[in-house]
Structure formats: structure tokens, C-alpha cells
Amino acid sequence: MSSVVRLSLVSHAATDALRLVRFPIDESLNEVGRRECRKAARMAAARIVTAPELRTIQTAEALGLLGATTDSALADVDHGSWRGLSMQDLPPDDVATWLSDPTFAGHGGESIVDVIERVRTWLDRVADTETETIAVTHPAVVRAAVIVTLDAPPDAFWRMDIAPLCITRLHHRGAWTLRSTSFGPEPH
Template identity: 60%
Template sequence: MTSADPRVLRIALVSHGATDALRTARFPVDEPLNAVGLRDCARAEPMSAPRIRIAPELRATQTAEALGLSGELDATLTDLDYGSWRGLTMEDLAPEDLMAWLTDPEYQPPHGESIVELIDRVAGWLRDTVAAQQNTLAITHPAIARAAVLIALDAPPKSFWRIDIPPLSVTRLHHRGSSFTLRSTGYDYPKSTP
């Protein structure tokens, strides 16, 4: 990540590689990458930045290691807290709980975190990143990238579920002056094979 314009701060959020929870639509626990996630990381294009931050969960630290990146663990980049739902599938939930969670961004799973709380946490992380004044690469989770997109676009929290962040996708934000711009969100990883 080189900066052609020193007035622009660049932030890239890389979603961790594939896990079995993603494949089975299960609320994640602290789990490793699956074989697909490891394979895709091995095929990924190199990426770096002066400042690298890594979510503390195993799936994020394994992604960073597989991508050849080392950096500081950052608890603020922890995945959305699913509380008592960790390890369950959506079919395991009462339909009214699932509907509330998917439609009300203030709804909290039991002992968990709401989308609004997550967005507030990510907003704080973005403020701290801007204050650090270094281009930053973060290995994190789809929920963190979704929250960052909402913040950059000043979009309402109810739009959270309308953003698709696949494994190993890169969400790029630029910050200039007092605002963020969504530069891109896409699938840089892995590189295509012949």
C-alpha cells in the first residue's frame, strides 16, 4: 500500500479466509481456517502496509500467517459478538429471534452485541487509525468490513445485511480531511490461476 498523495490515508480491511462456519451458515466460534481457506491464502497476492493490525481470533491470525503478514493483535477488530448463539446455525434459532436480528440493528443476541454497538466500536477504531496517520492493513472479519462501509457511506445501520463481504475480500477506504471514501470492496484474493 503506497500512498501517491500524502494527504490521503489508506485503510484496507481483509476478511479472513474460509471456515467451516461460513460454509455451513453457522454462527462462528474461535475456529481455524478450513482447507479451502488455507488453499486460497496460499494463492493470494502479496499485500503489505506500514501498519498491520490483526483481529485476535484464530481464523484471523491464521489468515495473516498464511498471507505472510505479521502485525499487532487488535481486540477492537474482534468479530461481532454472537453471544449464546456461537456454534448454532440459523435454523437453531427461534424464527422471531432470527427475524429481529436480521431487521433490527439494535437487537442483541443473548449475551451478545448489536449491529449498532459493532458500528460504534468500528467507528472508534477508524478514528484511532486516522489519528495514527499511517496507511493500515487489517486482517479481520466480514462484520467489521460491513460496519466500516456503513461508516464511510454514512449509511443507516439497517443496511448492514445488504453488504456481502466474501472470504479474503479487501475493502479499501480512503480518508482525507474529515471524511472517508469507499475506494473499493472486492475480491483481490486469491489471484486467478490459469
């Protein structure tokens, strides 16, 4: 019988871009995000990784997840020319297409399908580690991991809300299984 690989995906804490519904740049946590991290329970794992963006690194540090390494496979969606803009700044037809067509990359960045495939490759690597991992990343990466785990269609991506500091636990024993999703890191 194969060993169980445990993976906890933690969505980064709040930023001003989240609050303003703006496509992110490499912004830091806002005061609400820092305060929520201080209130959260501590977690531990043999392996800790973060996405390369400042907000994920700061979230890991604020949660006491020291010694993390960064992994570019956990990066947020590349929004291309939309970085830093709000949805109101964009042509409504482009926004509607982006929200309904997971292959859309008209902004010059990644499509949702691209993100799902990037995360699928990363999950395959994690499955081979045979160790417990905590990954601090982005809501889009968590959504993509759930899509892969449930073998759901890419258009299901937008039917999930992943809040700041949401934790999604996956287990792998031959295949990934969604174990639980909860708000805020809990004792592990």
C-alpha cells in the same frame, strides 16, 4: 493539505463455520481457506493489525502479513449464546428480529449498532495514524466500516455481502472514502 491515510480491510479466509452457516467460535481456517490464501497475491503496509480470533491471525500469516498486532476493536460480533449454533437451531422469530432490527441483542452479545459504533471509534483512531494499514478482520467489521464511511443507516448492514478474502480499501483525508472492493488481496 492533510496526508492521505490508506486502510485495506481484508475479510478472513474460509472456515467451516462459514461453510455450514453457523455462528462462529474461535475456529481455524479450513483447507479451502488455506488454499485460497496460498493463491492470493501478497500485500504490504507499514502497519498490519488483525482481529484477535484465530481465523484472522491465520489468514494474516497465510497471506505473508508478518509482524501483525491484534486489536480487540476488530473482533467479530459477539453473538453471545448463539456462538457455535446454526440459524436452524434458533427460534425463527429471534432470527427475523436479529436480521431486521440493528439494535437487537437478545442473544446476550452485541447488537449491530454496537459493532458499528465500536468500528467507528477504531476508524477515528486509524485516521490519526497517518500511515498505511492492512487490517485482517471479519465480514461484520468490514460491513460496519462501510456503513460508517458512507454514513449509511445501520439497517444497511445486511445488504452487503463480504466474501472470504474480500479486500475493501478506504482512504481518509478529512473523511473516510470508499476507494474499492475486490475479491482476494491484490498487489498493493
